[in-house]
Amino acid sequence: xxxxxxxxxxxxxxxxxxxxxxxxxxxxxxxxxxxxxxxxxxxxxxxxxxxxxxxxxxxxxxxxxxxxxxxxxxxxxxxxxxxxxxxxxxxxxxxxxxxxxxxxxxxxxxxxxxxxxxxxxxxxxxxx
Numbered sequence: 248x249x250x251x252x253x254x255x256x257x258x259x260x261x262x263x264x265x266x267x268x269x270x271x272x273x274x275x276x277x278x279x280x281x282x283x284x285x286x287x288x289x290x291x292x293x294x295x296x297x298x299x300x301x302x303x304x305x306x307x308x309x310x311x312x313x314x315x316x317x318x319x320x321x322x323x324x325x326x327x328x329x330x331x332x333x334x335x336x337x338x339x340x341x342x343x344x345x346x347x348x349x350x351x352x353x354x355x356x357x358x359x360x361x362x363x364x365x366x367x368x369x370x371x372x373x374x375x
Contacts, residue, residue, distance in 0.1 A: 287311040288347075291325055291370065293362065294318040301370035307355040313338070316345040323362045327372055330356060340364060 287306055291313055292299045305311045313336075317323045320343050327336040327350070335358065338348050353374045362368035 288314050290314045290316065292316045292318060293323040293368065296321060296365055296368065298368055298370045303370065304373045304375065305353065307374045308352050310352050311350055313348045313350055314345060315348060317341050317343060319343065322364050323368065324364065325360050326363050327358050327360045329358055
């Protein structure tokens, strides 16, 4: 029984650690630490092949969390671009679940976001 525990234990630990890792990056591509550093969470909901929250806000200069809630069975993601069209964040494609993404600090301005799978799904992130 001890051998089974020593064999399965590391596998379970590796799976748990992999599940806790996120697909987040700052605007410069560097990883953003987990947690809610600024305490701010922006919720974006995808349902019926649209964003039911097409306008969201975040505080300038502070990292924040995007609670991306895909309530569809269809796959969606969220990709945020600045006014020039440069991507500042890209989340993983997920279906039927919620994921939290850590986004690095952004300067004040209007940012567009969309689902790369369904580009007609669009919204605006206002950072002020």
